[in-house]
Structures are given as structure tokens and as C-alpha cells.
Amino acid sequence: MAIGNIALAGLDREQLLHMHYQMVLIRRFEEKAAEEYTLGKIGGFLHLYIGQEASGVGALSALRPGDYVASSYREHGHAILKGVDPKLVMAELYGKATGCSKGRGGSMHMYSNEHRMIGGQAIVGAQLAIGTGIGFACQYQNTSDIVTVMFGDGAVDEGAFHESLNLASLWKLPVVYYCENNQYSMGMAVTKAWAVTSLEPRAAGHGVAYEHVDGMDVLAVRETMQRAAERARNGEGPTLIESVTYRFRGHSMTDPAYYRTRDEEARWRSTRDPITLFEEQLKEHDLITDDEINATNERVDGEVEEIARFAEESPVPDADELYEDVLADGSGAIAWRNKPSTPRD
Amino acid sequence: MRTITFRDALREALREEMARDERVYILGEDIAGYGGTYAVTKGLFEEFGEKRVRDTPLAEEIIIGTALGSALGGLRPVAELMTINFSLLASDLIINSAAKFRYMFGGQPSIPMVIRMTAGGGAQRGAQHSQMLESMYAHIPGLKVVIPATPYDAKGMLKSAIRDDDPVLFIEHELLYNLKGDVPDEGEEYTVPLNRGIVRREGKDVTLVTFSRMVHICMQAAEELAKEGIETEVIDLRSIRPIDLDLVLDSLRKTNRVVVAEEGWKYYGTGQGVSALIYEHGFDWLDAPVGHVHGRDVPMPYSKPLEQLALPARNDVIAAVKAIVPQPAGAR
Numbered sequence: 001m002a003i004g005n006i007a008l009a010g011l012d013r014e015q016l017l018h019m020h021y022q023m024v025l026i027r028r029f030e031e032k033a034a035e036e037y038t039l040g041k042i043g044g045f046l047h048l049y050i051g052q053e054a055s056g057v058g059a060l061s062a063l064r065p066g067d068y069v070a071s072s073y074r075e076h077g078h079a080i081l082k083g084v085d086p087k088l089v090m091a092e093l094y095g096k097a098t099g100c101s102k103g104r105g106g107s108m109h110m111y112s113n114e115h116r117m118i119g120g121q122a123i124v125g126a127q128l129a130i131g132t133g134i135g136f137a138c139q140y141q142n143t144s145d146i147v148t149v150m151f152g153d154g155a156v157d158e159g160a161f162h163e164s165l166n167l168a169s170l171w172k173l174p175v176v177y178y179c180e181n182n183q184y185s186m187g188m189a190v191t192k193a194w195a196v197t198s199l200e201p202r203a204a205g206h207g208v209a210y211e212h213v214d215g216m217d218v219l220a221v222r223e224t225m226q227r228a229a230e231r232a233r234n235g236e237g238p239t240l241i242e243s244v245t246y247r248f249r250g251h252s253m254t255d256p257a258y259y260r261t262r263d264e265e266a267r268w269r270s271t272r273d274p275i276t277l278f279e280e281q282l283k284e285h286d287l288i289t290d291d292e293i294n295a296t297n298e299r300v301d302g303e304v305e306e307i308a309r310f311a312e313e314s315p316v317p318d319a320d321e322l323y324e325d326v327l328a329d330g331s332g333a334i335a336w337r338n339k340p341s342t343p344r345d
Numbered sequence: 346m347r348t349i350t351f352r353d354a355l356r357e358a359l360r361e362e363m364a365r366d367e368r369v370y371i372l373g374e375d376i377a378g379y380g381g382t383y384a385v386t387k388g389l390f391e392e393f394g395e396k397r398v399r400d401t402p403l404a405e406e407i408i409i410g411t412a413l414g415s416a417l418g419g420l421r422p423v424a425e426l427m428t429i430n431f432s433l434l435a436s437d438l439i440i441n442s443a444a445k446f447r448y449m450f451g452g453q454p455s456i457p458m459v460i461r462m463t464a465g466g467g468a469q470r471g472a473q474h475s476q477m478l479e480s481m482y483a484h485i486p487g488l489k490v491v492i493p494a495t496p497y498d499a500k501g502m503l504k505s506a507i508r509d510d511d512p513v514l515f516i517e518h519e520l521l522y523n524l525k526g527d528v529p530d531e532g533e534e535y536t537v538p539l540n541r542g543i544v545r546r547e548g549k550d551v552t553l554v555t556f557s558r559m560v561h562i563c564m565q566a567a568e569e570l571a572k573e574g575i576e577t578e579v580i581d582l583r584s585i586r587p588i589d590l591d592l593v594l595d596s597l598r599k600t601n602r603v604v605v606a607e608e609g610w611k612y613y614g615t616g617q618g619v620s621a622l623i624y625e626h627g628f629d630w631l632d633a634p635v636g637h638v639h640g641r642d643v644p645m646p647y648s649k650p651l652e653q654l655a656l657p658a659r660n661d662v663i664a665a666v667k668a669i670v671p672q673p674a675g676a677r
Contacts, residue, residue, distance in 0.1 A: 068418070102451030111450035118417055119450055123441045129407050130442065133414015140370070140396065140420060163407035170402070325452035326486050328510040333486070334622070335540035335587035 009219045013287050017296075019061055019218060020282065023053040023275050024300045026077035029086055032304045033076065033093055037253050041312070042093045044106050049077040051248035054274030055180050056081055056150075058221025059243070062229055063148060068116045068138070070131035071150040073108035074180075074247075075120035078150055083115040086303075087310040096314035103317045104325075116145075124185075125158030127151060128177065132164040135173035135238075146174040146232040148225075154185025156202070157193055165206040165240065174232035176225065177208070177240045180215060186251040187259035203240040215245030216274040219281075246272065347530055352522040354496035355385045355461075357531065358503035359423065363393055366421060369507055372399040373408060373425030373461075382427050383463060383522050405434035409460065413443055413512075416458040423507060429462040429478045429516060436481075443512040444487030455510040459503070464492075465518040465558055465608055466645045466656055475645035475652075477557075477609035480618065482514050483586040490586040491539050492516040494560035496526035498583055501537030509539060518558040518608075542589035544596070548576035551670050552596040553662065554619055555606040556582040559638075563606050566662035574673035575666060585615055590622055597627045604636035604665045608657060611639040633669035638662050 011019075030048045037046045049056065052074075060069065060081040071078045076093070080086050084100050092099030093107055101111045108122040118134060121127040131149035138145045155161060156179060168175045179199060183190050191197055203210035209231060213224040221243055228239035246268045250257040257265070282288040326332065349357075363369045371386060377400040380387030390398040401408050405426060412422035426432045432439065439460065446454045466475030483490045489511055493499045499517070506513040529535055545560060546567050553563045560581045567577035578596050582588060597603055603623055605616040620635040641655045 070414075100451070101449065101453075104451055105449050109449050111453055113453045118414075118454075119446070121442070123437060126410075126438060126442055129410020129438060130414040130417065132407060133411040133416075134418040135414070136411050137415040137418025137420050140415065141418075160406055160410065163402070163404040164410065166402060167404070167407050167411065325448050327447065327489070328455060331489075331540060331587045333483075333586055333588065334590045335584070337589075337591040 009222055016282060016287055017292075019057050020278055020288065021296055021300070022057045022081060023218065023278065024296055025086065025303065026053055026056065026080055027275060028300045028304045029080065029090070029307065030076065032308055033090070034249070034253065036093070036308065042107070043095065045073070046093070046107050046253045047074040047251065048247070048249045048253075049074055051268070051274070052180055052182060052215065052245045053077065054218035054278065055215035055221055055243045055245045058218040059148065059150070059178055059225045062222050062225035063146075066116065066145045067229075068118050068131070068134050068145065068147040069150060070118045070127040070134060070147060071120050072124070072127060072152055072155065073120050073122045074152065075110055075150065076107070079110035079112065079117050079120070082112070082117040084110065084112045084117055086307045090307045090311040091314045094311040094314065095316065096311060097317040097321070098310070098314040102321065125151065125155040125160040128155060128158075128164040129160045132168050132173060132175055135168060135175035136171065138174050139171070144233055146176065146229055148176045148178055150178050150180060152185060153179060153181040153183065153190050153193075154188070155179070156199065157185065162206070165203070165208050165238065168238040169207040172235060172237035174235070175238045176228040176232055177238060178225070179240065179242050180245055181242055182245050182247045184247070184251070184259065186255070189259065199240055199242045208237070209239040211239060211241045213241060213243050215243035216272050216277055218274060218278050346527045348525050349496055349528050350522065351496045351499050351517070351524045351526070352383065352385055354500035354528050355503055355517065356387065356389070358500045358507070359386065359389060360392065362504055362507040363389070363397060368419065368421045369423065370397040370399065370420060371423045371425065372401050372411060374401055374403055374427055376400060376425050381425065383519070385461075385522075386425065405431050406438060409435035409438045409443075412458050412460070413438055413456065416456045417454055421457045421507060423459040423461060426460055426462045428474055429464040430473055430476055432460070432462055432478070439482070439488070439512070439514070440485055444485045447511065448487060456512045457510045458512045459506045459515055460512070461515045461517065463519045464516045465520060466640070466652065467520050467558070469647055469649055469652055471647045472644035477607070479516050479585050480609060480614035483615060483618070487512070488586060489513045489539055489584070490516065491584045492518075492557045493583055494521065494557055494581050496524065496528050498537050500528055501535055502539060502583065505536045505539050508536070513539065516557070520558055537583070539584050540587045540589060542580050542582045542584065542592045544578060544592070545581050546577065546579040548578040548600065550576045550600055551602040551604060551666050552578045552580060552593070552600045553604050553606055553666070554580045554582065554593055556585065557608065559606050559608050559657065562657070562659050563662055566659045566666070569659065569663055570666055575670055577666065588619070588622070590626065593619070593623065594627045594630075597623065597630050601630055601632040602669050603631070604638060604662070604669065606638035606657065606662055606665070608640050611637065611642055614639070636665040636669050638665045
């Protein structure tokens with residue numbers, strides 16, 4: 001089974017170890033962010049990706065650099081995996097001028113034109129409608145680029161989910177709708193929010209291909225995404241992937257998670273940790289040793305310290321930045337004609 | 346020059362910009378085979394084909410989502426939302442996304458998106474099809490809100506809106522579609538900026554500041570007032586956001602009296618906003634309080650006599666002007 005998985009994934013050892021490194025990096029990045037948040041260096045909300053690393057690494061490793069990703073507010077990892085320098089992501093969390101959104105966005109709004117990371121959205125489900133539109137642009141311009149829309153189980157409850165799937169199916173748009181079902185929309189369990197607790201019939205209702213995958217199995221996720229991406233690139237239209245995962249932390253830093261038991265959390269952490277599962281799989285096939293794992297951990301620890309130092313030492317935005325970039329032409333509510341006013345009499 | 350309707354002027358703008366730029370496409374409910382609810386897009390499907398004239402399902406959120414996403418992906422969409430009343434179903438994406446992205450994402454994305462919408466009352470469409478709502482959107486930084494009153498401006502401003510790199514809400518009053526006016530011959534290229542009002546009539550006694558269909562009602566009122574010796578200056582704002590405030594203040598310095606006239610509701614809207622700007626920037630020049638003509642503070646009723654009572658009319662404008670302008674000696 002495991003041998004088959006690795007062979008099927010068609011990845012060499014270097015590629016597999018890189019995926020392992022990415023998983024460790026985004027976990028450690030989030031742990032560092034949590035530390036800095038408690039120290040007051042990061043403000044606002046902070047939604048951590050811890051526990052969902054296989055879901056992100058598996059999915060985005062199957063994409064090409066020119067492919068677009070539109071995401072949610074739990075997107076630090078997605079931005080990093082899309083190629084945005086983790087230093088710029090951390091600087092954004094710190095609200096610094098060097099942040100990937102110049103410090104104007106924050107935790108929920110990582111963006112990079114260069115890397116086609118089309119933003120984290122803090123309005124649940126908005127990225128489904130927007131991602132569908134990007135898919136239309138890809139189709140209109142006859143490119144082979146595709147769009148992956150990343151969203152949680154909560155976004156499924158929004159009307160945008162249905163409007164998007166219907167249109168993408170109707171127009172055969174090159175979009176992969178990737179639902180990271182971490183089983184809770186904030187405190188609401190999917191079993192309480194969904195009348196039907198599988199997304200398969202919803203996909204079928206819109207004529208959209210459906211795939212279900214264990215979101216804790218990075219190679220299975222990757223293979224699933226590869227199939228969906230191929231369908232999108234071949235003009236066969238959208239796929240809805242339901243990747244079942246679990247966030248090990250609360251919804252945000254202020255969430256004590258009273259809506260689920262500590263037992264449930266402990267069970268997931270001890271038996272379904274995606275990094276541990278991948279390490280076991282790699283060890284089983286003599287692709288990694290404990291020493292190598294330790295070395296990766298140490299390397300990442302050093303990198304994350306460097307990332308945090310960069311954010312710490314970066315300048316805050318200038319006060320002049322306040323009014324910049326509202327509109328391209330710099331206009332505000334009043335279009336002054338730039339002449340001095342003449343006092344009366 | 347030729348005389349064409351407001352509707353035809355809009356269609357010419359769409360056709361010319363689509364011919365000029367392959368990235369421009371239009372989308373909306375029934376805009377292709379049907380030709381548009383108000384026939385603005387009639388014939389464009391036959392001319393440009395399915396790729397560039399896209400009928401959409403009846404789903405406002407995904408119409409704007411598609412437009413917005415495709416703008417991020419390099420296209421220049423013109424979405425038709427049938428009426429501004431329906432835009433509320435897409436107002437999340439307009440306000441929370443389109444208006445925010447350039448700023449929130451550090452100046453990286455451009456959103457060259459136009460949303461065309463019919464607005465206004467007077468055709469007995471009832472409470473859910475007769476609103477103005479321009480002031481709701483004009484409240485939001487990151488949007489442009491324009492509202493032409495003549496065929497010339499309809500064409501010239503729509504062309505400018507399509508070429509603009511930011512989201513432009515383009516509001517068309519339903520009762521203006523059949524209005525005829527002078528427009529340069531086809532092939533005579535012109536545009537109208539999105540940040541300039543225009544003086545429709547010069548006068549020395551009082552300034553009427555207005556926009557959209559109320560421009561024409563104010564022009565009629567000005568004719569009447571002239572017979573009584575009151576010379577009214579009429580300013581058509583054309584753009585609500587950004588507003589050409591200097592044009593208003595220049596006129597104020599000449600007349601020292603202003604009446605703001607709009608079809609929408611009185612409270613917290615464009616009229617009160619403009620009045621506040623006049624007080625803020627032109628208080629010393631005022632010889633009387635700023636007058637305000639507006640729609641009545643009720644949902645629009647269907648019954649014709651009630652609807653007519655709810656809408657501001659020529660006599661309301663005349664009364665508001667007379668309330669702040671000293672009567673000429675000869676007219677007493």
C-alpha cells in the first residue's frame with residue numbers, strides 16, 4: 001500500500017524530502033506566529049494551519065507555478081507553498097512595510113501577483129466566486145493555467161459555493177474547488193451544519209466531478225489534486241475535492257475550543273498527525289532516517305528564527321502609506337482641481 | 346453630431362471598446378440573445394459572439410465574482426446587473442472585495458471592472474425596483490460611482506469607465522434610456538472624465554446641484570424660474586465619487602446660494618453629503634442655508650398618484666429655490 005503510494009506519486013527521494021521539509025516549515029512557522037501573537041507582536045486575528053499541513057502541501061505541490069490559488073483566512077501556509085518568501089508572510093503578520101501586502105492586509109490577506117497567490121479572503125466563500133472568475137480569465141485567454149480555490153467546510157454553507165460550482169460546470173472552467181474539511185466552521189461541527197454530511201451529492205447536483213481524500217495523507221492528496229488539475233487543464237471542467245483534515249488548534253488564537261473534547265483532539269494529534277504519518281511512511285521505505293528528521297527540524301528552527309528576526313527588524317509602513325493605493329489614480333472622495341481657494345472679500 | 350438615445354449611446358460605447366480591446370467582454374442576465382432587459386446590449390451578441398457576450402445564470406453574486414476574478418486574471422469585464430436593487434445580492438463582493446483589494450493587497454492588483462446598473466423610480470416598478478442607492482456605494486473608499494444624465498455623457502463616461510483600472514459603478518436611470526441628445530458621429534473618438542461635473546446652465550442668483558434624471562427636472566425648473574427673473578445655474582455632478590467639488594464651490598462664490606436636488610431619500614445620502622461639503626468648504630460664501638430637494642422618506646409605492654407624490658418634481662425645485670432667493674422686485 002505504502003510502496004504503491006510512493007511509486008504512484010512518481011516522486012524521487014529529493015522531492016519527497018522537500019515535501020516533508022515544507023510540512024515542517026509551515027508547522028513551525030505557525031508555532032512561531034502563535035508565540036509572537038501571545039507576545040503582542042502580531043495583532044488582529046490569527047488562524048493557524050497546524051494539523052492541516054498534508055492537505056496544503058499535497059494539494060499545492062501538484063500545481064504549476066503559473067496556476068492561481070485563491071484562498072481563505074487560514075492561508076499563511078498556502079502563501080508559503082505558492083512561493084511567497086516566508087519572511088514576507090511573517091512581516092505581513094507583524095504589519096510591517098516589507099509584508100507581502102505591505103502590512104495593509106494582515107494574517108487574513110496574504111497576496112502576491114508574482115506568485116499568483118490571489119489573496120486570503122476574510123469573507124467566507126468569497127474566494128469561490130472570485131476564483132471562478134479567474135478560471136474564466138484563464139479559459140478566455142486560452143492559457144493552460146488553472147485555478148485552485150482553497151476553502152473550509154464553513155464556506156460550503158454560503159450561497160457562493162453553489163453559484164460558483166454551477167457556473168464553473170456550465171462553462172467548463174479550469175477550476176479545482178479544494179475543500180479542506182477540518183470538520184468545524186469555527187465552533188460549528190459539520191454534522192450540525194450539513195443536512196447531508198458528504199459533499200458528493202452537492203457536486204453531483206451541479207455536474208461537478210467529486211473526489212474524497214484523506215487530508216492527512218500528503219501523497220494521496222497530491223495524487224487526487226493531480227487528477228483534478230489534469231481534468232481542468234484538459235477542458236473537462238471543475239472538480240470538487242473534499243480533503244478531510246483536522247486543525248489541532250482552535251479556530252483562532254482566542255478560541256478555547258469548548259465545542260469539542262480534549263480527548264478528540266488528543267486522538268487526532270497522537271494517531272493522525274500528518275507530519276508523523278508521512279515520516280513513518282518515509283522511514284518504512286528507508287527514505288529518511290531519524291537523524292535526517294532531526295536535521296530538518298533543526299534547519300527549520302533556524303530558518304524560522306531568521307524569518308521572525310526579519311519581521312521584527314523590518315520597518316513599519318510610513319504614515320504617507322495611509323492614503324496610497326486606494327485607487328490607481330490616487331483620487332479620493334473629492335476630485336480637487338488643484339487650485340488655491342480664494343478667501344471671500 | 347447626431348441625435349441618438351441614451352440607450353444607443355451606451356451600446357456604441359460598449360461596441361467601440363470591445364472592438365478596440367480584446368480583453369473587454371460583457372456579462373449579465375439576458376444580455377446576449379435577449380439583448381438586455383433595457384435593450385442596451387442588443388446586437389452585440391451577433392457582432393461579437395458567445396465568447397465576449399456572456400449570458401449568465403440569474404445569480405448576482407457569481408456575475409460579480411466572475412467579473413472581479415476575471416479582472417484579476419487580466420480581463421476588462423463590463424457586468425450588467427439589470428438593476429441596482431439586485432446589486433445588493435452582490436454588494437458583498439463589491440464592497441468587501443472589489444473596493445478593498447488594491448489597498449488591502451498592498452497596491453498589487455488592479456480591478457478594471459465596470460458594473461452597469463439601472464436605477465431610479467417613476468415607472469411604477471414598486472418598492473423593490475425603484476431605488477437610487479448610489480449614495481450607499483459612494484460611501485465606500487475604493488469605488489468610483491458615476492451617473493450620467495445625457496447620451497453624450499453616457500457614451501463618453503462608459504468608455505472612460507471601461508478604460509479605468511478601478512471598479513466603476515455605472516448607474517443608468519431607467520427613465521433616461523429613451524432620452525435623445527447630441528453625440529459626435531461614429532468614428533469621432535471622445536471620452537468624458539469620471540471626475541468632472543459640468544455646468545448645464547449658467548445663472549447668477551442660485552446654484553442647483555444635481556445629477557441623473559433630476560438634471561432634466563432642474564433644467565425645466567430653471568426655465569420657469571427665469572420667467573420670474575431668477576437666474577439659476579444648474580450643475581450636473583455626473584460623478585458622485587469622486588465629486589467635482591470645486592465646480593460647486595466656484596458656482597457658490599458667484600451665486601452665494603445653493604439647492605441640492607436628488608431623487609433619492611433625504612437622510613444620510615448624496616444630497617446631505619454634498620450639503621455638508623458645501624458647509625465645510627464654502628460656509629463663508631453662503632448667504633442662505635443650503636436647500637435640499639429629495640424623494641420622500643418612504644419605500645416607493647406602486648400606485649401612480651402615490652409614486653408621483655413620493656418623487657421630487659419641478660415644483661419642489663422651484664419652491665426650494667424661492668425659499669432661499671429673495672424675490673425680484675418686479676415679480677412680487
